[in-house]
Amino acid sequence: MFVGLIMLLSTVNAKAQQSQSTDGQAVKKGMVKVTILYASGEGKKFDMDYYSNKHIPMVKSLLAGALKLTAIDKGISGAAPGAPAPFVVICYLYFDNVSAYQNAMAVNGGKIRADISNYTNIQPVIQISEVLE
Amino acid sequence: MFVGLIMLLSTVNAKAQQSQSTDGQAVKKGMVKVTILYASGEGKKFDMDYYSNKHIPMVKSLLAGALKLTAIDKGISGAAPGAPAPFVVICYLYFDNVSAYQNAMAVNGGKIRADISNYTNIQPVIQISEVLE
Numbered sequence: 001m002f003v004g005l006i007m008l009l010s011t012v013n014a015k016a017q018q019s020q021s022t023d024g025q026a027v028k029k030g031m032v033k034v035t036i037l038y039a040s041g042e043g044k045k046f047d048m049d050y051y052s053n054k055h056i057p058m059v060k061s062l063l064a065g066a067l068k069l070t071a072i073d074k075g076i077s078g079a080a081p082g083a084p085a086p087f088v089v090i091c092y093l094y095f096d097n098v099s100a101y102q103n104a105m106a107v108n109g110g111k112i113r114a115d116i117s118n119y120t121n122i123q124p125v126i127q128i129s130e131v132l133e
Numbered sequence: 134m135f136v137g138l139i140m141l142l143s144t145v146n147a148k149a150q151q152s153q154s155t156d157g158q159a160v161k162k163g164m165v166k167v168t169i170l171y172a173s174g175e176g177k178k179f180d181m182d183y184y185s186n187k188h189i190p191m192v193k194s195l196l197a198g199a200l201k202l203t204a205i206d207k208g209i210s211g212a213a214p215g216a217p218a219p220f221v222v223i224c225y226l227y228f229d230n231v232s233a234y235q236n237a238m239a240v241n242g243g244k245i246r247a248d249i250s251n252y253t254n255i256q257p258v259i260q261i262s263e264v265l266e
Contacts, residue, residue, distance in 0.1 A: 033206055035223065052265070073166055073262035081235065086260050090168065102214065127219050129206035132185070 026069060027094060027131060034093040034101055035127040038120060039086060040075065046088045047119040048074070055115055059093070062111060066104035069094040088122065098128065159202060160227060160264060167226040167234055168260040171253060172219060173208065179221045180252040181207070188248055189224070195244060199237035202227040221255065231261065 038046060052072070060067060071092040075085025095101040105112075116124070171179060185205070193200060204225040208218025228234040238245075249257070 027204070032209070034212075035206070035220075037219075056266075070266065071160070071264070072266040073168070073260075074265050076165070076231065076261045076263055078261065079167075079259035081231075085262070086170075086258050087168075087262075090260070090262065098209065098214075125219050126212035127206075127223070128209045128211065129218070129220075129223065130209055131204070132207050133189075133203065133205040 029131055029133065031068070031131045032095045032098050032101055033129045033131050034095065035129060036091045036093070037087050037125040037127070038089045038122045039125065040084060040088045041122075044088065044122050045120060046122060048089070050119040051089065055119055056091070058115060059112055062108040063093070063104045066095055066100040067093055068096060088120075094131075101128070162264055162266065164201070164264045165228045165231050165234055166262045166264050167228065168262060169224045169226070170220050170258040170260070171222045171255040172258065173217060173221045174255075177221065177255050178253060179255060181222070183252040184222065188252055191248060192226070192245055195241040196226070196237045199228055199233040200226055201229060221253075227264075234261070 038044075056070065056072065060070060069092075071094075073087075073090045073092075075087050075089065077083050077085050093101070095104075171177075189203065189205065193203060202225075204227075206220075206223045206225075208220050208222065210216050210218050226234070228237075
């Protein structure tokens with residue numbers, strides 16, 4: 001009975017963890033967030049299908065271990081209804097600290113950067129931030 | 134025994150929900166994310182203390198109900214170690230849909246915008262996005 005309960009709790013816990021990761025819900029204060037911004041503009045192209053189904057899965061696979069969570073935003077508009085969105089896409093990669101990001105990119109950065117031209121002609125802006133809240 | 138199990142499961146579930154909300158972790162696909170970016174630059178000033186302790190609490194209070202979650206990032210650097218961060222601060226406000234944001238801002242936007250000069254001389258860039266992942 002006791003063992004059964006513990007097994008049951010473990011199952012519930014594992015499921016909760018999994019859905020937290022899928023939905024990017026395990027964000028903690030102090031984590032390092034790498035924000036990759038693709039600015040919109042005349043003549044700019046972005047293949048969302050390739051990005052979501054090829055590029056991001058590749059990034060997750062290459063940075064597995066160091067990369068804790070990912071999130072992707074698709075631009076709708078500026079502040080005013082109908083105003084153009086400043087960014088086509090903003091992507092977020094969460095790490096425990098800056099070293100974890102730098103070490104992972106030192107090994108895999110070349111392969112990741114080489115794939116950018118497969119989905120966009122936008123030169124992304126990259127920001128490393130600390131999650132305050 | 135069966136009732137006991139259900140109660141136990143409910144307790145575990147309730148705890149998981151609670152910690153998700155406290156840490157801003159209840160982000161769901163399809164939510165609307167308003168991103169407010171304060172670009173860095175020569176002569177730019179930003180009072181983080183006022184922003185965290187006065188401005189954001191005021192925004193939360195004014196938009197309560199419509200505003201589901203907030204997040205704040207503080208810039209550390211660009212992609213390369215030591216490179217300047219493109220943004221001093223990036224703030225995120227989550228709503229269920231665009232109308233919820235627009236309706237809340239139609240009533241409270243003036244008061245929120247009037248407070249900006251109390252903590253920064255940076256004109257924020259505002260992006261409305263859909264949370265894809």
